[in-house]
Amino acid sequence: xxxxxxxxxxxxxxxxxxxxxxxxxxxxxxxxxxxxxxxxxxxxxxxxxxxxxxxxxxxxxxxxxxxxxxxxxxxxxxxxxxxxxxxxxxxxxxxxxxxxxxxxxxxxxxxxxxxxxxxxxxxxxxxxxxxxxxxxxxxxxxxxxxxxxxxxxxxxxxxxxxxxxxxxxxxxxxxxxxxxxxxxxxxxxxxxxxxxxxxxxxxxxxxxxxxxxxxxxxxxxxxxxxxxxxxxxxxxxxxxxxxxxxxxxxxxxxxxxxxxxxxxxxxxxxxxxxxxxxxxx
Amino acid sequence: xxxxxxxxxxxxxxxxxxxxxxxxxxxxxxxxxxxxxxxxxxxxxxxxxxxxxxxxxxxxxxxxxxxxxxxxxxxxxxxxxxxxxxxxxxxxxxxxxxxxxxxxxxxxxxxxxxxxxxxxxxxxxxxxxxxxxxxxxxxxxxxxxxxxxxxxxxxxxxxxxxxxxxxxxxxxxxxxxxxxxxxxx
Numbered sequence: 001x002x003x004x005x006x007x008x009x010x011x012x013x014x015x016x017x018x019x020x021x022x023x024x025x026x027x028x029x030x031x032x033x034x035x036x037x038x039x040x041x042x043x044x045x046x047x048x049x050x051x052x053x054x055x056x057x058x059x060x061x062x063x064x065x066x067x068x069x070x071x072x073x074x075x076x077x078x079x080x081x082x083x084x085x086x087x088x089x090x091x092x093x094x095x096x097x098x099x100x101x102x103x104x105x106x107x108x109x110x111x112x113x114x115x116x117x118x119x120x121x122x123x124x125x126x127x128x129x130x131x132x133x134x135x136x137x138x139x140x141x142x143x144x145x146x147x148x149x150x151x152x153x154x155x156x157x158x159x160x161x162x163x164x165x166x167x168x169x170x171x172x173x174x175x176x177x178x179x180x181x182x183x184x185x186x187x188x189x190x191x192x193x194x195x196x197x198x199x200x201x202x203x204x205x206x207x208x209x210x211x212x213x214x215x216x217x218x219x220x221x222x223x224x225x226x227x228x229x230x231x232x233x234x235x236x237x238x239x240x241x242x243x244x245x246x247x248x249x250x251x252x253x254x255x256x257x258x259x260x261x262x263x264x265x266x267x268x269x270x271x272x273x274x275x276x277x278x279x280x281x
Numbered sequence: 282x283x284x285x286x287x288x289x290x291x292x293x294x295x296x297x298x299x300x301x302x303x304x305x306x307x308x309x310x311x312x313x314x315x316x317x318x319x320x321x322x323x324x325x326x327x328x329x330x331x332x333x334x335x336x337x338x339x340x341x342x343x344x345x346x347x348x349x350x351x352x353x354x355x356x357x358x359x360x361x362x363x364x365x366x367x368x369x370x371x372x373x374x375x376x377x378x379x380x381x382x383x384x385x386x387x388x389x390x391x392x393x394x395x396x397x398x399x400x401x402x403x404x405x406x407x408x409x410x411x412x413x414x415x416x417x418x419x420x421x422x423x424x425x426x427x428x429x430x431x432x433x434x435x436x437x438x439x440x441x442x443x444x445x446x447x448x449x450x451x452x453x454x455x456x457x458x459x460x461x462x463x464x465x466x
Contacts, residue, residue: 054407054410062351063351063358065358066360067347067348149408235460243463
């Protein structure tokens with residue numbers, strides 16, 4: 001067994017959230033630059049230029065890219081030969097979030113109870129965690145600071161197997177287009193297909209973590225990603241919803257085997273400030 | 282780009298009625314911040330027949346919950362939040378003389394009708410450009426509801442705060458007129 005101190009988990013989670021909130025990924029930055037050069041709408045082009053400038057300021061001054069520094073989502077692949085010592089694993093993750101959000105001048109956006117109290121927990125905890133046991137003696141931690149302007153535009157539907165590829169396509173395009181200007185386009189569209197209802201939702205979130213420009217390994221799904229992206233960009237919604245060709249930057253699909261009776265499809269929308277970071281310990 | 286118009290707050294209905302959808306504006310002066318929880322409280326006071334803690338007449342409300350400011354900064358990153366969540370409350374505030382809202386995203390029919398009735402505009406700031414926008418915020422005070430943290434009502438003093446008129450006082454709406462120009466069949 002390889003021993004890893006809980007404190008190392010905590011420090012890693014903290015550093016990753018600071019990193020994700022201050023520095024936009026190079027892949028996304030380059031994609032925004034590319035789009036600003038080809039965008040036909042003058043207003044759309046100006047919006048993209050402001051977004052790029054914003055990301056440069058945030059990185060240079062180490063301040064948050066967006067004031068909505070999100071709800072903290074943490075994906076963990078825990079090697080089965082790892083023993084976490086000197087502390088509680090879940091508490092270490094939350095303490096990492098707490099330290100990042102309080103020490104890093106990030107907004108605390110979490111309320112304790114969704115319906116009745118809605119009192120701010122003041123440290124952005126608890127995090128939403130997804131833990132998977134993996135072979136080996138390493139721990140891979142991927143964090144994303146998920147803003148809710150785009151989260152609110154997400155949707156899930158239990159399609160019928162007969163709906164097939166067209167049904168999937170229609171539902172994803174409809175969801176993205178109906179969101180219009182609300183989720184801060186240009187957006188990234190995460191799609192989870194298959195599994196059960198909650199599995200599809202988790203897959204759609206995981207899909208948002210994929211590097212920009214990397215298609216699904218299965219050519220059929222890669223083709224579907226391209227077709228859906230083209231359809232969304234035909235809408236003319238454009239940057240900030242003010243008209244243009246750049247409505248979505250990428251459509252990322254993840255899939256999983258499902259039941260004979262089902263075809264679950266989850267669409268998780270992310271704004272242009274897709275903030276995520278990962279590290280292997 | 283369309284013309285750039287400098288606006289100093291507070292504003293008159295006459296000034297607001299001159300603004301047209303697609304005008305770029307640079308706002309200077311005081312603006313109030315309020316989002317979900319603060320709106321709920323303001324409307325709660327109105328329901329009880331009480332006075333509001335802020336005078337909205339001639340003013341703008343910016344839908345924002347800023348991130349904390351780093352030492353030496355007047356404001357933390359402060360971009361717009363999505364406006365439709367405030368739709369149920371907005372017509373009542375327009376009736377009290379609110380002249381404009383700054384946010385992002387669509388508004389309801391009811392809000393647009395009230396904007397036309399009372400003479401008000403809806404401006405969009407670029408969502409997610411929070412660090413850039415914060416450079417035009419020179420001073421920040423908490424006015425009330427400090428317990429709400431980022432959702433408290435703040436008074437921002439802004440200089441040349443950049444925004445675009447998305448819906449004007451006649452109801453012209455860029456979210457409806459612009460995408461069709463780039464739509465492909």
